[in-house]
Amino acid sequence: MFTDWAEALEAESLPLEPTSAQQLAAAARVTARTAHDKHDMTLLLDVLGLPTDTDTLTALLPLIPETGDAPMTTIPAAPAIDVPVVPLPVTSQVQELLDWASAHPAAAVRNRAVRITADLAELTERRDTEAAQREAEQKVAKARAELERAQEELRTVKASTRTTAAATVSTPIRAGAGSGRSREELAAIRAWARENGHQVADAGMVRRAVLEAFDAAHQAPVRKAG
Structure with missing residues (x-):
């Protein structure tokens, strides 16, 4: 906006309140630089509330751009910021x-x-x-x-x-299940069977015939009636 940075900095550094004669003078100088001619400058000063007396106008006339120069208000805009x-x-x-x-x-x-x-x-x-x-x-x-x-x-x-x-686990099956005999009984039956010519396995089920023979051999004799 300003062509004279010294003038711009001077105007910017001045206190805003109250408006002093120094401020008014700086603002008038900046305004004069943007005017087309004396008449245009007078209008601008009046609109801004700046002094428009003869002495002020005479002092500002040299600041108006020469004829043909583009006023500050019509200079190309600054490059757009990306x-x-x-x-x-x-x-x-x-x-x-x-x-x-x-x-x-x-x-x-x-x-x-x-x-x-x-x-x-x-x-x-x-x-x-x-x-x-x-x-x-x-x-x-x-x-x-x-x-x-x-x-x-x-x-x-x-x-x-x-x-x-846990509820469905069945009771462990006793050795010799099906015969109703314990392991000790089965061991005794196998020993008797071998002694009496019967063939039996060392483990597993004992044949029913062997069990019946063992039971028959160990039944108490029946006493005959006198």
């Missing part, structure tokens, strides 16, 4: 204001629009990131709850299986 365009969660009024500020001839206004746009984009990204994080945490919590339920069901099934298995 800022990624992102969808912003703003109302149409705010978006229109940002568009207006982005096209403003003043670099300070354009830069502010860029900063606001970047801040909105950062806030939007942070909001989306936090929303995605909350959604992921909810999914994890739900998965953990389902896993705990499944583990509890598995423990219940295992406990039920053990109880059923």
Whole structure:
């Protein structure tokens, strides 16, 4: 906006309140540099509330650009700053204001629009990131709850299986089952059978014929009636 940075810095460094004669003079000089001619400068000074007396105008005339020079208000705009365009969660009024500020001839206004746009984009990204994080945490919590339920069901099934298995375990079969004899009795029967010419295995079932022969040989003799 300024061609004379010394003048710009001087105006920027002045205190805003109260408005001093030095401030008014600096503002008048800057205004004169943007005017087409004396009449245009007078109008600009009047609109801005700056002095338009003859002495002030005479002092400012040398600052008006020469005829043919483009006034400051018509110089080409500064190159646009490369800022990624992102969808912003703003109302149409705010978006229109940002568009207006982005096209403003003043670099300070354009830069502010860029900063606001970047801040909105950062806030939007942070909001989306936090929303995605909350959604992921909810999914994890739900998965953990389902896993705990499944583990509890598995423990219940295992406990039920053990109880059923314990209830259905049959009583161990005694050696020599089917004959109703103990192992000691069977051992004695096998020894007697071998002594009396019977063939028996060292283990397993003893043939019924051998059992009957053993029983018959060991029955008490029946006493005959006198």
